[in-house]
Structures are given as C-alpha cells and as structure tokens.
Amino acid sequence: MNEQRKITLLVTSESTAISFYPGYAEFLRSKGWNVTIIASSQGELESSEALAGASIHAVPMKRNPSPAHDLRSLYKLLRKLGEISPDVLVFATPKASLLGSIAGFLLKVPIRSYHLWGLRLETEHGLRRRIFLGLERLTSLLATEVVANSPSLAAQALKIGASAGRPISVIGAGSGLGVDLEHYSPDAQLPPTDPATRRFIGDAGGFTIGFVGRIHPDKGIDTLISAASALSQERSGVRLMLIGAEDGAALEKLLCGVPDSLNVHVAGSVSDVRPYYSVMDIHCLPTLREGFPNVVLEASAMGIPTITTDATGAIDSVLNEKTGYIFPKGDSETLCDRLRRLYDQPELRHEFGQAARAYVESSFSRSVLWNLHERHLRKQHDEIHGTGTGSAYEANGCWP
Numbered sequence: 001m002n003e004q005r006k007i008t009l010l011v012t013s014e015s016t017a018i019s020f021y022p023g024y025a026e027f028l029r030s031k032g033w034n035v036t037i038i039a040s041s042q043g044e045l046e047s048s049e050a051l052a053g054a055s056i057h058a059v060p061m062k063r064n065p066s067p068a069h070d071l072r073s074l075y076k077l078l079r080k081l082g083e084i085s086p087d088v089l090v091f092a093t094p095k096a097s098l099l100g101s102i103a104g105f106l107l108k109v110p111i112r113s114y115h116l117w118g119l120r121l122e123t124e125h126g127l128r129r130r131i132f133l134g135l136e137r138l139t140s141l142l143a144t145e146v147v148a149n150s151p152s153l154a155a156q157a158l159k160i161g162a163s164a165g166r167p168i169s170v171i172g173a174g175s176g177l178g179v180d181l182e183h184y185s186p187d188a189q190l191p192p193t194d195p196a197t198r199r200f201i202g203d204a205g206g207f208t209i210g211f212v213g214r215i216h217p218d219k220g221i222d223t224l225i226s227a228a229s230a231l232s233q234e235r236s237g238v239r240l241m242l243i244g245a246e247d248g249a250a251l252e253k254l255l256c257g258v259p260d261s262l263n264v265h266v267a268g269s270v271s272d273v274r275p276y277y278s279v280m281d282i283h284c285l286p287t288l289r290e291g292f293p294n295v296v297l298e299a300s301a302m303g304i305p306t307i308t309t310d311a312t313g314a315i316d317s318v319l320n321e322k323t324g325y326i327f328p329k330g331d332s333e334t335l336c337d338r339l340r341r342l343y344d345q346p347e348l349r350h351e352f353g354q355a356a357r358a359y360v361e362s363s364f365s366r367s368v369l370w371n372l373h374e375r376h377l378r379k380q381h382d383e384i385h386g387t388g389t390g391s392a393y394e395a396n397g398c399w400p
Contacts, residue, residue, distance in 0.1 A: 014045035022050035101142035114143035118291035150292040178369035184301035200265040206237035210280035220286030227335035232262035305352035323356035
C-alpha cells in the first residue's frame with residue numbers, strides 16, 4: 001500500500017522549493033511516498049540536487065496579484081495535477097496556496113493540506129487587507145486542513161477569521177520543516193565569505209550586527225538602521241551587515257542618513273549564509289510579520305543569539321532573555337537598548353548563543369519535524385484508504 005501513496009508539494013517559486021525542501025523528497029520517498037514538487041521556475045528548479053527524489057514540474061506563477069496570468073496558471077496547474085492524480089496535495093505560500101486549493105478542490109484530491117506560513121494581510125490596510133483576508137478564507141475553505149507553522153500564527157489566523165472556521169494545527173513546536181543541525185553548526189566546515197565581506201570584517205575587533213532575509217519594508221529594516229545608528233554614536237566599532245536581496249525597502253534612501261560612526265555592508269544574496277552567521281556577534285530580525293522565521297533557527301543553530309520582535313511568528317522563535325531578546329515591533333529605542341546590553345556583555349552573548357543552540361536541538365531538529373509531518377500525513381492517507389497506522393493523533397506531535 002505504501003508504494004501507492006502519492007504526494008505533491010506546491011509552492012510559488014523555485015527559490016522557496018529549494019530553500020524549504022532540501023532532502024525532504026528523499027526522506028518521503030524512503031517512507032513509501034511517490035513525491036512531486038511543483039513551482040514556477042527560471043531554470044534552477046529542474047536541476048537542483050536539493051530536490052532529488054522528486055518528480056519536478058514547473059508551472060508559471062506570479063507572486064503578486066495578476067488575474068489574467070493567474071487564470072492561465074490555474075489552467076496549467078489543473079492539467080498537471082490531473083495527470084499526477086495525487087492522494088495528498090500540500091500547498092504553501094499565498095499564490096500557490098490559492099491556486100492549489102482551487103485546483104485540488106475541483107479535482108477532488110482527497111487530502112488538501114494548506115500550510116500557512118504567514119499572513120501577508122497583517123501589513124496591509126483598507127481594501128487590500130479585505131481582499132487578502134477573503135483570499136485566505138477561500139484557500140482555507142477549499143482545503144481539508146490548515147496547518148500553521150507557529151502557535152502565534154495559528155492564534156492570529158483564528159482571531160481574524162482567516163481560516164473560515166476551520167481549526168488550525170501546529171505540528172511539533174512549529175517552523176516549516178525544522179533546521180539541519182549538522183549543516184548549521186558552529187563545528188561545521190565553512191566556506192569563506194566573499195572578498196568584500198572579508199574586507200568589511202577585517203582583523204580588528206568590532207561588534208557586528210547581522211540581518212539575513214529579503215530587504216523588504218515588512219522586515220523592519222528602517223528600525224534596525226535607526227537602532228544601529230544610535231548605538232554607533234554611543235559605542236565604538238559597531239558594524240551592520242545586511243545579507244539578502246533588496247525587495248522594495250528603498251535601502252539607498254534609508255542609508256543616506258546613517259552617521260559616519262556606523263559602518264554598513266550590504267552583501268546581497270549569497271549561496272551559503274553560514275559563514276556570514278559565523279562572523280556576526282548578534283543576529284537581528286526586526287520584522288513586522290512572519291510565519292516562523294527560519295533565519296532565527298539557522299542563526300541559533302550556529303550559536304548566534306537573536307534579537308527579534310513580538311510580531312506574529314517571530315515571537316515563537318526566541319526565548320526572551322534566554323536565547324536572545326524580543327522587543328516591540330517598530331521600537332528602535334528598545335532595540336538599541338537590547339543591542340547595547342549585548343555589546344557591553346560578551347559573556348551574555350555567549351550564554352544566549354549556547355542556549356539558542358540547545359533550544360533548536362531540543363525543539364526544531366529537521367529529522368524530528370520531518371517524521372512528525374510525514375506521520376501526520378500518512379495517518380490521514382491511511383484512514384481514507386482504510387489501512388490505519390494504529391497510532392494516536394496526539395502522538396504525532398500535533399497541536400492543538
């Protein structure tokens with residue numbers, strides 16, 4: 001029976017598929033699943049070694065609303081899923097989830113699992129917010145289950161009615177699929193950073209604040225720059241390093257007012273972020289909204305403490321005053337204060353970093369979360385097909 005289980009994983013972009021599913025298809029295949037991954041592609045999806053074990057199919061999808069293009073994408077997705085005929089369809093990211101829920105419903109895919117990785121509407125207002133809320137409700141209504149990747153995200157989605165009355169589960173402690181603790185490790189062999197970053201860090205001592213992610217307004221970059229600028233006028237050697245592609249944050253304009261006391265380096269996108277974590281003293285994510293920030297897990301696994309906000313999703317990623325600090329989103333003065341504390345107390349930075357590593361080891365191991373997700377889906381599949389697994393739902397680590 002296991003050889004007949006067919007699962008399709010659907011996300012909007014190839015970068016998301018490659019980032020979130022490395023090794024996962026091979027793992028699912030070892031458990032008896034026939035795995036297909038669908039995403040839009042610019043050429044990397046089909047050749048990625050990270051997705052080995054899966055059949056790969058490209059369906060063009062645009063992240064932002066585009067009605068005519070979205071209809072064409074839906075048509076292509078319907079044809080492709082009709083050919084595959086999956087038993088389980090897992091969809092995540094907004095556009096892929098909307099189209100996947102419609103296509104899966106029309107094709108009567110037995111298990112349509114909506115993996116909620118964030119609420120884009122949280123930073124929208126007026127008509128756009130109402131539209132995005134309506135799309136969230138439609139996606140949830142057409143799914144057979146909703147799985148959020150953090151407790152705070154589940155609570156917020158239920159509070160605003162985004163799940164159309166459906167209950168929302170969180171598998172294990174949350175996150176997408178956990179973190180690879182061998183890959184992200186202080187003891188791992190790391191490649192060097194790029195030459196410009198090596199020159200930026202140099203040999204002299206300093207205090208390096210790092211950010212990793214899309215440089216987008218929703219990430220709170222303005223708050224980070226303001227806080228780091230203020231700290232640099234009080235303490236010497238403060239450096240700010242930004243890792244990621246610019247995505248609408250008007251970074252050049254934000255950096256115009258930076259004082260000479262703050263040294264800023266924009267490294268852009270990198271293929272391996274680990275050596276950049278290794279040269280940080282503090283990882284900072286001043287985000288306004290998240291589902292569950294994987295970058296915090298990565299930094300924590302590398303033994304780097306994180307300062308993040310009380311935003312949905314982010315608040316679940318740090319144990320306040322144990323693995324880092326949580327501050328009110330948009331509050332640059334409080335962020336500066338937390339940065340100052342860790343600047344002045346290197347022993348506290350080390351203590352937080354050690355605790356952060358221990359936290360992800362205990363709660364966010366990739367192998368543990370992979371098994372929890374697989375058992376959760378297998379139980380549903382086998383119940384539909386009358387085979388049963390004999391294990392209780394609660395034993396799969398699913399909340400509530």
